[in-house]
Amino acid sequence: MNHLPDEYYMEEALKEANLAFEADEVPVGAVVVVNGKIIARGHNQVELLNDSTAHAEILALTSAYSSMGAKYLPEATLYVTLEPCMMCAGALYWGKVSRIVYGASDEKNGYQKIAQPFGPKIEIVGGVLAAECSWLIKTFFKNKR
Secondary structure, rough: OOOHHHHHHHHHHHHHHHHHHHHOOOOOEEEEOOOOEEEEEOOOOHHHOOOOOHHHHOOOOOOOHHHHHHOOOOOEEEEEOOEEEEEHHHHHHHHOOEEEEEOOOOOOOEHHHOOOOOOOOOEEOOOOOOOHHHHHHHHHHHHHH
């Protein structure tokens, strides 16, 4: 199957992040890709759902499980605009996602701050469209102050 570059899928995740931004949610977006096809999307909905676990990654994973009819996603790549937090890192670990690509680093709450929760089989790529992803987050919080 024809696979597109990481930047293409990160642009799709950024579209999701923009939906969160427009809804006054922390602007993080995610897409799950299997065999070059986006099978699920998600963006932060913590405020809307009044649920601290309603992160983009969790919502995208839940949708992907439903789409695939499976509880594991060993062939999947998750693209997310912000480095996953520990909760999301745990969900990605338990979901057996094989590849994680993120945009902006999260020095305050990212998984790297606490530990490396992923096993050696998971490929992690950071910094894809980092400037665009960071800009959206910074703009959101600047507007909040």
